[in-house]
Amino acid sequence: MSMLSSIAQMFGREPGRKPHDSLYAPQARVIHEAKRDIKGKKERVAAIKAERDRKMSYKWRNRRWASIIIVNALFVISFSLDIQLIEGSLSASRVMGFHFADLNAALQVMLAFKEILINLVIGTVTVLILWWVLGGRTFCSWVCPYHLLSEFAEKIHLRLVEMKLVRDLTMHRGVRTVLYVIFAGLAFGTGYTVFEAISPVGILSRALIYGPGLALIWVFALLAYEVFVTRRAWCRYMCPIGLTYGMVGITSPVYVKYDLKDCLHEGDCRQVCMVPHVLEPTKKGFALKDITALGPDCTRCGMCVDICPTNSLNFDIKGLNKLL
Amino acid sequence: MSEAKPPSPAKKPITVRQLRERRRVLRSIGAGAVVVGAALLGFFPVVKKWAERLRPPGAIEEQPFLAACIKCGQCVQVCPVEAVKLGDLDEGFGVGAPYIDARTQACDFSCDAVQCVLACPTGALSHDVDKKEQVRMGLAELTRPHACLARQGKGFKGLARGADFPGLHRYMHVDRWTPIRIADHPYDLELCDLCVRECPIEEAIYLERVSRDPLDPARTPVVTEKCVGCGMCEMICPVDEAAITVTIRMMWEDRV
Numbered sequence: 001m002s003m004l005s006s007i008a009q010m011f012g013r014e015p016g017r018k019p020h021d022s023l024y025a026p027q028a029r030v031i032h033e034a035k036r037d038i039k040g041k042k043e044r045v046a047a048i049k050a051e052r053d054r055k056m057s058y059k060w061r062n063r064r065w066a067s068i069i070i071v072n073a074l075f076v077i078s079f080s081l082d083i084q085l086i087e088g089s090l091s092a093s094r095v096m097g098f099h100f101a102d103l104n105a106a107l108q109v110m111l112a113f114k115e116i117l118i119n120l121v122i123g124t125v126t127v128l129i130l131w132w133v134l135g136g137r138t139f140c141s142w143v144c145p146y147h148l149l150s151e152f153a154e155k156i157h158l159r160l161v162e163m164k165l166v167r168d169l170t171m172h173r174g175v176r177t178v179l180y181v182i183f184a185g186l187a188f189g190t191g192y193t194v195f196e197a198i199s200p201v202g203i204l205s206r207a208l209i210y211g212p213g214l215a216l217i218w219v220f221a222l223l224a225y226e227v228f229v230t231r232r233a234w235c236r237y238m239c240p241i242g243l244t245y246g247m248v249g250i251t252s253p254v255y256v257k258y259d260l261k262d263c264l265h266e267g268d269c270r271q272v273c274m275v276p277h278v279l280e281p282t283k284k285g286f287a288l289k290d291i292t293a294l295g296p297d298c299t300r301c302g303m304c305v306d307i308c309p310t311n312s313l314n315f316d317i318k319g320l321n322k323l324l
Numbered sequence: 325m326s327e328a329k330p331p332s333p334a335k336k337p338i339t340v341r342q343l344r345e346r347r348r349v350l351r352s353i354g355a356g357a358v359v360v361g362a363a364l365l366g367f368f369p370v371v372k373k374w375a376e377r378l379r380p381p382g383a384i385e386e387q388p389f390l391a392a393c394i395k396c397g398q399c400v401q402v403c404p405v406e407a408v409k410l411g412d413l414d415e416g417f418g419v420g421a422p423y424i425d426a427r428t429q430a431c432d433f434s435c436d437a438v439q440c441v442l443a444c445p446t447g448a449l450s451h452d453v454d455k456k457e458q459v460r461m462g463l464a465e466l467t468r469p470h471a472c473l474a475r476q477g478k479g480f481k482g483l484a485r486g487a488d489f490p491g492l493h494r495y496m497h498v499d500r501w502t503p504i505r506i507a508d509h510p511y512d513l514e515l516c517d518l519c520v521r522e523c524p525i526e527e528a529i530y531l532e533r534v535s536r537d538p539l540d541p542a543r544t545p546v547v548t549e550k551c552v553g554c555g556m557c558e559m560i561c562p563v564d565e566a567a568i569t570v571t572i573r574m575m576w577e578d579r580v
Contacts, residue, residue: 079401091420092396092445099445105394109446112391117447120394172352179356183363190367191391192417197366198359202395206410206420210397214413215420218362230355237352238359 002288003250006278006295010246012174015280019288027290031260035284045264052309060302060315067142075209090143090205091196092123099123103131103248104241105202108195111187128248134300136249140235140242141274141301145208146200146219150235153226154274160227169230171237173277180240200234201241232274235299242299250296256305257316258282258292269304269313279304282312293318369416377415377423378555378572380408381431381459382441382449386573392448395420399440399449405492405503407431408440421448424461426555426570431461433524433554434494434503457525462553463574464519464529466545472567473516474531477541480516483507484562491559493522506560519545519557519568526550529557549576 009015024032075093078085087094091105101123110116131139140147160166183195196202200222203215226233235242258281265284270276278295281287293316304313338346369375370390380399383389399422400408407429411418422440424431433456441449453459466472473480484506485491492503511518515531523529528550531543545557545568555570 084401087401087443088396088398088445092394092398094398094443094445101394101445105396109392109394113388113446113448115392115447117445117451119445120447123445169351170348171355172349175352175356179359182360186360186363187391191387192366192370193391193393193395194363194366194417196395197417197419198363202420206395206397210400210410213410217413225355233355238355 003295006297007250009173009277009280009295010243010297011177012172014173015277018283018285023288025289028260028288031290032285032287035265041264045266048264048309049266049268052307056306058306060306064142064301065148068145068148071143072145072205072208075205079209089202089209090145091199091202092120098126100127100130102201102241103127104244105193105196105199107184107244108187108193111184112191112193114188114191131245131248132252133254135252135254135298136245136247136296137242137299138249138252138254139245140239141299144201144241145204146222147235147299149204149219149223150226150232153223154232156227157231161231166228171230171233173237175237176239176243179238180243183240195240199241200239236274242297246296249298252296253318253320254300255316255318256294256298256300256302257314258287258294259312259314260287260290260292261312262310263287263312264310266309268307268309272303272307274299274301274303366416366419369414370418375411375415375418376572377411377418377421378426378461378553378570380422380424380440380449381433381438381456381461381552381554382444382451382453383461384448384450389448390417390421392446393421394446394448396445397422398443398445402435402439402443403431404434404439405429405432405494424555426558427566428559429491430555430559432493432503432522432556432559434492456552456554457550459552459554460575461555462570462572463576463579464547464551464553464555464557464568464570465574466547466567467569467571468563468565468567469544471563471565472545473563474543474545475534477543478516479512479514480518480562481510481512482562483510484518484560493556493560515541515543516562517543517545518560518562522556522560524554524556525552528552551576 074086090102092101099119099122101120106120106124161168186194198218200219203219207216222234263282269282270279273279275297278298281292397410407424408422411421411423413419438453438456441453469475487507489507491506493506494503495509498504517531520529520531527548529545529547532546534542534544553570557568558566558570561568
């Protein structure tokens with residue numbers, strides 16, 4: 001999958017059909033062809049999966065949950081103990097004196113206020129560089145407190161689906177792009193940071209640090225929708241913050257690498273993924289090259305890395321091999 | 325010939341797949357509309373001024389203030405008397421924006437250097453303000469003159485706001501650096517002058533005779549152009565329902 005089409009997919013384009021054979025890179029063609037006539041494939045897949053289930057680790061998920069909890073706890077502890085380590089909340093803060101500003105919140109303020117203070121520029125650039133290095137939407141799955149709650153809602157939702165009590169009603173991912181444009185336009189046009197009134201990230205972060213308020217009702221409403229109607233509705237289909245960070249991560253060095261060679265194409269990764277369109281190349285016959293970088297919508301959550309029975313998905317840093 | 329026309333392809337019944345896709349798109353549009361609608365509800369409290377709030381020192385005009393504020397609460401964190409609070413859902417676009425409830429806890433400039441302004445990363449609290457005397461949050465007014473103790477010539481003895489009042493104030497002569505509870509600082513005054521005595525701004529308020537009779541102890545508080553509207557007088561006023569209150573965002577020139 002080319003970078004352009006993965007960007008288009010981030011903005012909402014549906015993944016395409018299986019690419020024509022002529023598009024494969026030479027190494028990929030060899031691998032695809034070799035996979036065609038493996039005998040006893042079913043048994044092999046079953047054996048490998050059984051092996052994986054025996055040793056299943058949740059390494060990346062556990063690290064990630066620890067990261068979300070630690071980052072948010074630092075904000076809370078810093079204020080409650082008055083140690084001035086991280087002042088502010090996720091929308092803007094000062095970390096040991098250095099300005100940080102959430103990119104989407106800063107964008108809303110710049111569009112609505114139309115004046116930009118140097119502190120905000122410093123905070124925005126710092127955060128931009130930070131998340132560009134770490135992978136853009138890495139913010140979503142490694143820092144955002146809503147993401148963690150949403151993961152629990154997802155678990156309940158999937159359980160209910162399994163019990164046939166609810167159906168997962170999917171949506172069109174283009175909604176997020178439309179919302180992004182609408183909220184940017186509203187900020188510029190009305191002069192109010194309209195999106196901030198409903199940003200679950202801001203609401204949750206402030207509730208954690210400064211105490212809960214009525215605004216949590218909105219967050220619970222979103223979670224309820226995710227439990228009963230649409231799997232990961234907010235993070236997958238709606239959140240403009242996710243799109244902002246997604247754009248930041250387009251050229252990020254930290255990414256998840258897909259290695260075609262050993263992949264069994266059984267699709268466990270796409271089952272656990274919040275943004276499964278980035279895993280399109282893992283479908284049989286879809287990868288154009290032997291090594292593919294997952295698209296910018298990938299939140300680098302590592303669920304696919306944990307679940308992959310053949311170790312075909314891994315975190316990687318672009319250019320690191322050349323350096324070493 | 326025209327009778328033999330085959331049914332036009334446009335009238336072909338749609339497939340289940342198309343129907344599902346149509347529903348999916350409609351559902352997406354609906355969900356998106358709900359999100360935008362929920363956000364736009366924030367207009368009502370702002371436009372209708374349901375909750376007009378006293379903003380922290382240095383706050384620029386209300387509309388640009390709400391635009392510039394990034395709702396991070398850094399101003400909350402630096403305030404030594406915890407006067408700054410954040411708005412909730414009922415304030416619409418004021419969700420997460422800071423305000424001060426002067427009667428509960430006024431800003432008494434205990435921090436000396438308008439810390440909240442220095443903490444603000446976006447200039448919602450204008451960095452042009454660097455001294456407390458430059459602040460203009462509103463203007464104190466004797467809104468209930470008949471309740472004022474000084475006007476009745478009365479003194480005040482005891483705790484200004486009762487023993488349970490959690491409000492803090494920095495009494496320079498008690499502790500230069502740390503604000504203490506008002507409930508820990510009893511008064512014994514021949515004539516109540518709490519609003520003048522505890523005002524953090526010099527020459528912002530003084531007591532004036534109400535009659536020519538030199539034996540008449542009655543005085544009335546008079547607010548001057550120097551008042552910054554911090555609300556300290558409103559907090560300390562010992563009568564039930566303060567006699568003196570801050571009119572939010574009123575400027576000296578706006579007086580009637």
